[in-house]
Amino acid sequence: MIGKRVQFDDETWAAVNLLRQERRRSFQQLADEAFRDLLEKYHRPTDLKTQLKESAGISPKKSRKSKG
Numbered sequence: 390m391i392g393k394r395v396q397f398d399d400e401t402w403a404a405v406n407l408l409r410q411e412r413r414r415s416f417q418q419l420a421d422e423a424f425r426d427l428l429e430k431y432h433r434p435t436d437l438k439t440q441l442k443e444s445a446g447i448s449p450k451k452s453r454k455s456k457g
Contacts, residue, residue: 397405409419425435434440442448 405416405419409416412419428435434443
């Protein structure tokens with residue numbers, strides 16, 4: 390896992406830390422969720438398999454809905 394440093398202003402950190410405590414989650418768990426949501430917002434793949442398919446020009450399969 391790659392490690393990076395981020396800096397927050399005091400008010401933002403207080404809000405994030407409070408959310409972390411209320412949800413009983415680690416900062417890493419909150420960061421993972423936030424960045425996954427950000428990637429989805431901009432229609433970017435969130436896993437390596439999808440990234441490789443897109444870079445090869447293969448569109449990902451859409452799930453089929455069963456009729457009946």
